Amino acid sequence: MNLLGSLFSSSLGRKFLMAATGLVLFGFVTGHLLGNLQVFLPPEKINAYGHMLESLGAGLWLIRLFLLACVVIHVWLAIQLTLENRAARPQDYGVTHTNRATLASRVMARTGLVVLAFILFHLAHFTVRIGHPQWSEHTFTLLNGTKVRDIHTMMVQGFSNVGVSVFYIIAVGLLSYHLAHGIVSMLQTLGLKNEKWTLGLERFAVAYCWGYFLLNAAIPVAVLGGLVKLHA
Amino acid sequence: MAKLDSKTPAGPLADKWQKHKQEIKLVNPANKRKYEVIVVGAGLAGSSAAATLAELGYRVKNFVFHDSPRRAHSIAAQGGINAAKNYQNDGDSVHRLFYDTLKGGDYRAREANVHRLAEVSVNIIDQCAAQGVPFAREYGGLLANRSFGGAQVSRTFYARGQTGQQLLLGAYSALSRMVGAGGVELHTNSEMLDLVVVDGHAKGIIVRDLITGAVSRHSADAVILATGGYGNVFNLSTYARQSNATAIWRAYKRGACLANPCYTQIHPTCIPVSGDYQSKLTLMSESLRNDGRIWVPKKKEDAKKDPASIAEADRDYFLERIYPSFGNLCPRDVASRAAKRMCDEGRGAGESGLGVYLDFSDAINRLGEAGVRERYGNLFDIYHEITAESAYKTPMRIYPAVHYTMGGLWVDYNLMSNIPGLFVLGEANFSDHGANRLGASALMQGLADGYFVIPYTIGDYLAQQKPGSRPPADRAEFKQAEENVTAMTKRFLANQGREPVSHFHKRLGKLMWEYCGMARTKQGLETALQKIPALREEFHANVKVPGSGDTLNQSLEQAGRVADFIELGELLCRDALTREESCGGHFREEYQHPDGECKRDDEKFGHVAAWEYQGEGQTPLRNTEPLNYEFTKMSVRSYK
Amino acid sequence: MVAPTTKKLFSVTLRVWRQAGPAQPGHFVDYPAANVNPDMSFLELLDVVNDGITKDGGEPIAFAHDCREGICGTCSCTINGKPHGPGQGIATCQLYMRSFADGDTIVVEPFRARAFPIQKDLVTDRSAFDQIQQAGGFISVRTGAAPDANSIPVPKEDADLAMDAAACIGCGACVAACKNASAMLFVAAKVSHLGLMPQGQPERDKRVFAMVQTMDAAGFGNCTNQYECSAVCPKTITHDFIARLNRDYLGALFRAKFKPVSNAAGGGGS
């Protein structure tokens, strides 16, 4: 069997794919956050950043396709593995007892599904801009005179909707929770972990997840609170 | 009367086995797969034999009553396994191991067998290391050794306190490999309930599937029993609860001689009994005696006191006092009896008065608590789990318990019983330990039998059987044996009794311990020989076996086993009564030296007693095989 | 030979899963037990309760046990939801009644997993473990073919670590405790024991494939790194061995794909 075939056909191979795609997505969401935080800087910055990304052209599409593939694989295997796990214990215990499995680890599929729903909404909202054709029209002139799409305005207008902001905050909250188990779990799956540094790793994961959540949530909060306003 | 020919090869002691291997008949490799061999049991002896025979090309069927071969009682052995490797350069040799084992057995074993055991001991370690057994190592990566009960050299190999487990897992892995390769057909949850003898040869067994209750017949060219010891005849022992004598007992009833059943080993370092509900006694490894000191109070009045409150001067370190050169490391039987004498004097420790102290305070002073923890931590944990006491703070309480049975089915040098085609390996046979087994030598014997002896000697028998000559399982003998089994099952289930099986097992155990335990007397044994048959009758009249015969029915399993134990118990007492001497694990109070040591009678009892079944209700026949010591002098064992 | 006891006796109720056979439905039945001695083991209490049931004309509770000292891996009860019951690093047979209090209701169930079908009451079929072992849990060395035991030194640390893994008693508590009924801790222990020894190297990659494949086929779930397994393991085998298994498997997978193709594959000499 070829390598991919072997990976997709065994439990450990599929776990490896989950971890690898999880790692890619983890990298992506981290980078994405850093990009988004530029909303707190003058509009020039984030709009220039957006333009840089869009000007990648075919490259951008390759990256998007790759990310999409990761999401599809991650979700597909997550559902498959989770169903298998349920089937592995057809009759439940009369008394349920948990020794040390964290709540985060027990709700991975559920947090993941909410995140998936958000990803779909988010893509429709800001990438395809369904219902908001004007966001594709707004332009912004960079200092060097280039006319680019005005992402800053799109974000501020988008998050001015309380419903959208609340959904966003819940989703990043659950994604952080997903990662609270996911980061450590991924390293275990990749075989890159032992008890000696588990504690440090867990602390890092907790700090990361809080940071990830708070910084992400800061954007809609700042918009709703009027800290980040439409630029002139 | 059975013919007991030991078939010991002629020639110098050290050459016998080599010579025998050269002269033994061989089976043509192409013919091997035409022979089917049944192996009952997958402890060290059974799994090593089944794996090795399958590797040679024989078709092997392996039966165990356990749900997996890995659960055999061998798994519980803690201390270690002897081998004459002399890796420590401390003067060990094959001859010394031979001599120690023979002497430890109080000169009641066959010289040639014991020598062979010492010879192959070195191959066992090689084999196990190659299988990946994680033996203890020194920092340089070479194998570590320790000295063990009664030996003055360090020749014991070990894997933490789990040597038996690791050796068994090694043998189990070899067996698993052959199961995977199709060389061994494995039958778990399958209890052998009868032996089938056709034209005087062992040619099959009857088996009950413990899960479905199905009874089936299996024919073969030869049958190997490796079914372990019968110490549970005492009910309370260090054996696993399910260990039983049924396989050897039913073989006995088919004509196989049972040799020296009275040789039972009582281990000195076990956790004392705590209540009536007690189901088993836990062994504390003998290695504890390397650093622990055994004592009782000098004065009776102190017996119930907190040991910490008893002054050093008021403590009697009785083993050090009586046996100054071996001290706390004297052999098991010697240490056990000494402990019993102290308790009989009223100086025993604990609420029951049946215990002696095993004290680590000196060791803790010398090595520090951490040092002691490193050596014995897991044993201290076990002790704590069971008694809720910390042996770092207060001395352990220990008492002797039944631990090993040296007796078993009689076998010749080829490990074949007096029924041709029936081979017996491991603890189930009587061969190598004489009247007492030294520590760390049962594992050695089980693996020697399975890996290195039977693969040669079975060929000698099979070469004389025409390939394909094994009888079909529909012959009358098979049918009769199967009916025998089903009838017994039906009888138990239909019985209108009131007491559970355990009730009778407990009573048997008490009788055995009282009259046939550490110290036996003519009078006591005669009493037992009255009481046991009565118990037997009561058992069959009043035992209650609920449930049906066609599902898992643990009461039914137990009923069959206890029925056999009761009969075996009677034979054990009879053997003890007729052996009018004391030796090793058989101590008759009438025959002792003034210091309480065994007084052997080599003139009259320098032989093996092999009992032959004569039918229901008949007194069995006592056959003897003389022990001709050609190379060693039967001397008085002294550990002073 | 029995000690008169000064211990305070107490009462508990055992709520036990009774199931007549693999295909029959099961249910809980309550059995009151009085005069419980704290020094009694949990299985000894079951013995006593069973004797009572037998005398009363019922069928005793089937439960698996043998060595009663935590080494054979036969005993296998889930007690109050936890395989092998309260306590750390012990098997069911090493649980003593002093762990419970007067008036407690103790819920006793079998180990539950699709790969461990119930045979009766508390007894399950764990032969899937044997199958995993048969697939590759060995070093192929014919009897008699071994070199001198000291010809291959093994670093003490490796031998010690291998022993940690080899201490597994094959009880299946890891499967029973895992939210997904995964057998990873067991398989990791086996693979690590042999993989840490120099003798185990020649078959290392082959072994890990074969054992994982058999594990998958047996119907166990997949590991989600929650470490419920090691929390109940009577031999406290660490889940670090699972990380090691993952690493071993992935390494083997990639190694296998990029190995040059050998002429020996063509069979026979030239």
Ligand SMILES: Cc1cc2nc3c(=O)[nH]c(=O)nc-3n(C[C@H](O)[C@H](O)[C@H](O)COP(=O)(O)OP(=O)(O)OC[C@H]3O[C@@H](n4cnc5c(N)ncnc54)[C@H](O)[C@@H]3O)c2cc1C
């Ligand atoms: C607690 C303890 C510690 C010990 N420590 C040591 C030690 O440190 N060193 C040492 O050398 N020795 C030690 N011994 C002794 C040693 O462990 C045993 O003598 C030895 O393991 C016996 O091995 P075996 O293969 O003969 O039988 P066992 O391991 O008892 O195996 C018997 C096999 O036979 C099967 N069987 C039995 N009857 C039937 C039947 N009717 N039908 C089907 N199958 C059947 C069982 O399923 C099992 O597979 C110890 C013993 C005990 C009790």
Ligand code: HEM
């Ligand atoms: C951007 C989004 C996501 C990121 C960054 C992410 C990240 C991760 C990471 C790092 C892991 C650990 C992998 C491992 O255990 O080896 C993981 C596991 C998992 N993810 Fe995601 N994930 C995302 C989206 C999703 C989605 C949409 C789902 C939908 C169902 C999902 C479901 C799961 C599940 C079920 C697991 C397995 C849990 C386990 O093995 O313990 N994830 N994820």
Ligand code: SF4
């Ligand atoms: S890993 Fe632990 S819990 Fe699992 S089978 Fe082995 S000993 Fe039992």
Ligand code: FES
């Ligand atoms: S009965 Fe052997 S481990 Fe519990």
